Amino acid sequence: MKVNVIGGGPGGLFYAILHRKAHPTDEVTVYERNRPDDTFGFGVVLSAATLGNVYAADQETYVNIERAFAYWDDIYTHFRGHVLKSAGHAFSGVSRLKLLQILQARAQELGVAIHYEHDVADLAPYLEADLVVAADGINSRVREGWKEHFRPHTDLRPNKFTWLGAEMTLPGFTYVFKHNAHGIWTAHAYQYEPGMCTVVAETTDAAFAAAGLEVENEAKTVAYLDEVFADEFGRGKLVTNRSYWRNFPMMRLDSWVKDNVVLLGDAAHTAHFSIGSGTKLAMESAIALAAEVDAHYGDVPKALAAYDVNRRDEVERTQHAADVSLVWFENVKRLWDVDPVQFNFSLLSRSKQITYENLRERDPAVVAEVDRWYTAKVAAEQKLIAPEPPVPPMFTPFRLRDMTLGNRVVVSPMCQYSAADGMPNDWHLMHLGARAVGGAGLVVTEMTCVAEDARISPGCAGIWTEGQAAQWRRIVDFVHTHSQAKIAMQIGHAGRKGSTQLGWDRIDHPLPDGNWPICSASALPYYPGESQVPKEMDEADMARVTAQFVAAAKAALACGFDMLELHMAHGYLLASFISPLTNRRTDGYGGGLEARMRYPLQVLDAVRAAWPEEKPLSVRISATDWAEGGLEGPDAVEIAKMLKAHGVDLVDVSTGQTDPASKPFYGRMYQTPFAEAIRLEADIATMAVGAITTADQVNTIVASGRADLCALARPHLTNPHFTLQAAAEYGISTQPWPKQYMPGKQQAESLAARAKQDAAARAVKPPPMRPAAVAAGRSRQEAAE
Incomplete structure (x- = not known):
């Protein structure tokens, strides 16, 4: 094969190395527009995992990089006069120029031809290569030459940043957060060789403008930042190298391949510098591409097609983590008043790569401090005696009005499609009762319909008759008698998503027969050409439905429910007024957000008036529609502010399901950032929901302040005793167990203790041999501390 590599950065050079190493007789040529010793930037970060991948791919490259890197284990966070340290992070920094020199030398050693100062303005002459x-x-x-084929999607983010160097020594990766008259300034700093560090300075567009800085005025940038970070870095330390201010472009492509051409590294995808993944992605993509070319040697189209498919998952996971991280840094202002302990934990866990348990493995003292601080905070707020020893955050109590939950775990509403004519039955008693006995602090019913024609499907439960209410009363009495859990009823109206099939048939599709009339904010069918066209509600319809919600609230009160939740999410009736995708009205109930909220707030006011002052009221919303032209995160914050002003105590933050064209980005805890934004910006308690599956995640979310409660659905389907199991694993003696299950408690605690001992025994290994350069680097850091 003949291979032409356009671009001599780390990704291009490492691919050339791997290809030539695997196929020594192939002709591999690199064309680089710059001179060999040109580089823009200072040091780059490589994680232990990335270095492990490099080692597996080419040990010679790994050894040479390892000899050159500065190793650190600790992260230091400077925030509001406090310095917080956490250990166990295992990163290394290396000069970008040194990395390029290592890769250049290795490539030439293997017979790769490198042409420097070779600007490829026209790709046509290079396409004669096989790859x-x-x-x-x-x-x-x-990419730009074939833009219509690759279809890049770029989101230019609002924060400004610039890369600088600094002539100084740091003991570990260092974050500095400073606030002055112009705004908040953040420094991401790390050492990459003796006496030299990389410093990435970041701020908002507004602060940049207020400070009077200029994009390309490096002298002005250094003078200003010398003052901002003088206490942490000292003055006169910063140096520049084309240190221009930029806005970060989040970029994704529909395709990375065209014929025999494949895009690699930043040409194909970007990941924000706050998780140090630009060089990581480029080098690991080079490894993945080389593996596919080897696997399909001689068949370039097949190799590139496989690469385009197989590499995407890992890249997109990294990009998602980077996206979540960059949004955290863009919104530091909303965290400025939180306690430094919580701020630091939020910082460390921002991208979901580090969680409560992961951090415990890295640095148990940090998690112990989080537990101490959070337990004391809750005790002070609720005028309780703080437990000793402190408990993990998920096992702290939570109060809304006169209702106090014993822990932060919620059994999320889950449609069971098991009612007949809206009547709950023994299935609902078993389902809700078992999960209440399983230790959750709060159990929430499935969306319970306020009228017969408000149902989603024929199997949905309701509360429009006395017979239905009697069955609900039976369930509430069981929960209160046999558990310490509280129980809430979620009430709602299906709107245009009503008269559809059971959830395990063709969900959201109309019934084949026996349909009932449906209504909505506008006459828009859910599936055009298939679903019923709903009636656009007039004021008489609105008055009728409002009365149904009030009657349901009064019936729920008579049943003894501890809390009530209104369903204003997922494209159901009240949600259809809120979203611009489903509300096309031209009267006083359509148009801007305030007008679209008019009817939902009318229902809310009527329900709040019927629901006792001492009992909390929650509302579930869709924080984003995941669709162009629909609701977005900032809208959700404004919605939450309106809800709070109308007497809502808790916002249950879900997303999507408004329109079949929506394109959600799923992942662990994927809706939690919306709950965090609402909690911090609207100043209201929130419940996070969506792909929360472990006690570790619950602790991470609660401890970081991203939400006050965590609602789990599917995990509770497979393990009704999720909370009891977690209590046994954490050794929580204060978690109530049913007397009938006490032998199980003892066994669960014994098994959990034994599992911890076994894990600790497996973890004890001889200390790894470290090269002298690494040991010396570590000694320098310890001396600097």
Whole structure:
């Protein structure tokens, strides 16, 4: 094969190395527009995992990088006069120039031809190769030349940042957060060789403008930042190298491949610098591409097609983590008044790569401090005696009005599609009762319909008759008699998503027969051409439905429910007024957000008036529609502010399901960032829901302040005793167990203790041999501390 690599950065060079190493007789040529010793930037970060991948791919490259890197284990956070340290992070920094020199030397050793100062303005002469690897960076001419094919989607983010160097020594990765008259300034700093550090300075567009800085005025930038970070870095330390201010472009492509051309590294995808993944992605993508070319040697189209499919998951996971991280840094202002302990934990866990348990493995003292601080905070707020020893955050109590929950775990509403004519039955008693006995602090019913024609499906439960209420009363009495859990009823109206099939048939599709009339904010069918066209509600319809909600609230009160939740999410009736995708009205109930909220707030006011002052009221919303032209995160914050002003105590934050065209980005705890934004910006308690599956995640969310409660659905389907099991694993003696289950408690605690001992025994290994350069680097850091 003949291979042309366009771009001599780390990704392009490492691919050339791996290809030539595997196929020594192939002709591999790298074309680089710069001179060999040109580089923009200072040091780069490589995690232990990335270095392990490099080692597996080419030990010679790994050894040379390892000899050059500065190793650190600790992260230091400077925030509001406090310095917080956490250990166990295992990263290394290396000069970008040194990394390039190592890769250049290794490539030439293997017989790769490298042409420097070779600007590829026209790709056509290079396409005669069997394979063309376009690693020509974020401003890729190859990508831009075939833009319509690759279809890049770029989101230019609002924060400004610049890369600088600093002549100083740091003991570990260092974050500095400073606030002055112009705004908040953040420094991401790390050492990459003796006496030299990389410093990435970041701020908002507004602060940048207020400070009077200029994009390319490096002298002005250094003078200003020397003052901002003088206490942490000292003055006169910063140095520049084309240190221009930029806005970060989040970029994704529909395709990375065209014929025999494949995009690699920043040409194909970007990941925000706050998780140190630009070089990581480029080098690991080079490894993945080389593996596919080897697996399909001689069949380039097949190799590239496999690469385009198989590599995407890992890249997109990294990009998602980077996206969540960058949003955290864009919104530091909303965290400025939180306690430093919580701020630091929120910082460390921002991208979901580090969680409560993961951090415990890295640095148990940090998690112990989080537990102490959070337990004391809750005790002070609720005028309780703090337990000793402190408990994990998920086992702290939570109060709304006169209702106090014993822990932060909620059994999320889950449609069971098991009622007949709206009547709950023994299935509902078993389902809700078992999960209440399982230790959750709060159990919430499935969406309970306020009228016969408000049902989603024929199997949905209701509360429009006395017979239904009697069955609900039976369930509430069981929960209160046999558990310490509280129980809430979620009430709602299906709107245009009503008269549809059971959830295990064709969900959201109309019934084949026996349909009932449906209504909505506008006459828009859910599936055009298939679903019923709902009636656009007039004021008489609104008055009728409002009365149904009030009657349901009064019936729920008579049943003894501890809390009530209104369903204003997922495209159901009240949600259909809120979203611009489903509300096309031209009267006083359509248009801007305030007008679209008019009817939902009318229902809310009527229900709040019927629901006792001492009992809490929650509302579930869709924080985003995941669709162009629909609701977005900032809208959700405004909605939450309105809800709070009308007497709502808790916002249950879900997303999507408004329109079949929505394109959600799923992942662990994927809706939690919306709950965090609402909690901090609207100043109201929130419940996070969506792909929360472990006690570790519950602790992470609660401890970081992203939500006050965590609602779990599917985990509770497979393990009704989720909370009791977690209590046994954490050794929580204060978690109530049913007397009938006490032998199980003892066994669960014994098994959990034994599992911890076994895990600790497996973890005890001889200390690894470290190269002298690494040990010396560590000694320098310890001396600096």
